[in-house]
Amino acid sequence: TQAAAPAPPDEARDTAAAAFAERVRRYDPKADTALIEAAYVTAAQAHASQRRDNGDPYITHPAAVAEILAGYRLDTASIITGLLHDVVEDTPLTMAAIEARFGREIAGLVDGVTKLTRLELQSDRTKQAENFRKLVLAMSRDIRVLLVKLADRLHNMRTLHYVRELPRRQRIARETMEIYAPLAERIGMDAVKTELQTLAFAQLDPEASDTIQARLNFLRGQGADVIEEVRGELRRVLEESGLRVLEVTGREKSPFSIWEKMQRRNVAFEQLSDIMAFRVVVPTREQCYAALGAVHAAFPVIAGRFKDYISTPKSNGYQSLHTGVTLRHPRNQKIEVQIRTPEMHDIAENGVAAHWLYKDGGPASQKEVVRFRWVQDLLEILENSTTGDEFLEYTKLELYEDKVFCFTPKGQLIELPRGATPVDFAYAVHSQVGDTCVGAKVNGRLMPLRHELQNGDQVEIMTARGGTPSPQWERFVVTGKARARIRRYVHQQQKQQNLADGRAMLARAFRQEGVDGSEKALEPALKAFKQPSLSDLYVAVGNGNIGPKDVVHAVYPELRQNAHAPRMVPVLPPRPSSRAYHHGGHDSGVPLTGLVAGMAVHFAGCCHPLPGDRICGIVTTGKGVTIHTRDCQTLASFAATPERFIDVEWDLAAVAEGLAGGGGRGLRTGRISVIAANEPNVLAGLTNAVAKHEGAIANLKVVNRQQDFFEILVDVDVRDLRHLSTVIAGLRGAPGITQVERARA
Incomplete structure (x- = not known):
């Protein structure tokens, strides 16, 4: 028989457009199929002369993006945006033409995605920060911009192996891992997050990815029937308890998830207990807890593995019960069991797309976006950040951390990163509460503001009218929102x-x-x-x-007189009590190298540099050089004037010479922050501990005194960084002292 002649290109395109529009209509009878077909044809015509890296016609990319969006049953505007998201950037088609043909709503979505794509083509960090800044603004106006962008990134990651340049592949993979995968998790799209992480991991660390995949393949081959046996055992236990089980499924964790847990816990592959996870779906919330009881009654529970995300959902709406158990049969298998209802399962898999905001309400549903509190937090960080790099740093803090759940005295649930403090809690409640915070009660007891909060803590923030943030807070807060507000x-x-x-x-x-x-x-x-x-x-x-x-x-x-003569502070003999010195060799008392003779030198009071610290100098007209430690936060304010930085180092021979001179010559002042119990004789113990380790207290200031504790800043004259570390170690062993660390302000 003679093969049918291939259809003409226009006919094949129109057939594909009609088939795709019909697919959308099947889940959304109200969809404007004619407009979807027109968008498909427009995209195909605009990209007709272009090819992908693998040689396929370019239209395969926007068509694939639209297919991904249709898989989440999104609205007509989102589908059309997926089809047209590259036309303005890559073809002569203008935004005005899109608005005239498809309307203002679709043009606005296309414009939001297009602006991001333009910036994404730049590889340096500043452009990446600006890219993310624009993404936050765009998704705060319409969350669909993020959905289209995630679908676009997902298809690009699926075809990333066709890109020849290794640096470009790794840049895209790193950006995917750092920004897009966490964003997918934040809107609850777990399947997208997992696939993005798996694909990016294979590019960033192919050896580790291949090793874990090989281990999984080996386990799969060894126990091909294990998943089926476990599924059957779980179903039997639940049904014998009188429960109606809708579904029991088993799956392996992704390679990246396994690798991340190995790194976090510092354990080998064989020591992980939850490589396999099983999902149980039951009809109601009440039956979730009944199923949990049945599982715990039937199998030994793994301690510390129970999590109740039904009573305390994640910020992205995720709800489920998690527990870890050991199955005696088969093979003493350790597994994780997740129990949820069908509605919870839909949200867990599809996130925001599961209860799509625009299906019924149109733009009015924008009010619902407010429930994504983290988007509002990112907007506040955007407002309070002074540079794009700061914004990128703070938002990564928001996206990455594991969570703890704390409560206000009225029972409101506040979700925070692990390691958060009462100051982070205060800013999470409201920016003004954070700014005016002066103290905190945790579970009814006064605690330091640097106290690390735990799951279930009840936190009461005490405020004062006219209160202001303390610069020292920046040293211990962990949320990007708090850090941005304090730094501002x-x-x-x-x-x-x-x-x-x-x-x-x-x-x-x-x-x-x-x-x-x-x-x-x-x-x-x-x-x-x-x-x-x-x-x-x-x-x-x-x-x-x-x-x-x-x-x-x-x-x-x-x-102006003698304009070309260098301006210099006259050399004066140093005074022992002064913190300003003039460099002119070892006799000057300044044990530094890299300075011009006769230059005035000051040691910064913000970081108190000591011999042994890595240091640098900042030149200030009329004041000479100020010496800072290289990790001093003050240096950030001089980033725009790199010409003022000079390389200096400690002259260790001069340090030793000064110390050999005796009489306190050569000693430097280091600052220590101490938190101590508010008890008799604690200060006496502190001073004795300093003296015992040959330190000399130059100044002592109580900066915060409460009923149970007080905080002190202690200036100690020491020989060098090692000597200061010895003094700190001695203080940590003194009775009544709960925390000691080097202060940076």
């Missing part, structure tokens, strides 16, 4: 302080020259230093970016 406040305070300092410095400089320094007279300096306003000029002078004399000379050029 610190930046604002620094800016206000710099503004006041700059105004005073300029007034003094003009007064010394005997010339007018009014705001009107300063206008020429704005242009000379490219400052948008007088406030910005004052801040730049206050933080040392611009010297006050330079401003005077910009306003009155005739006062």
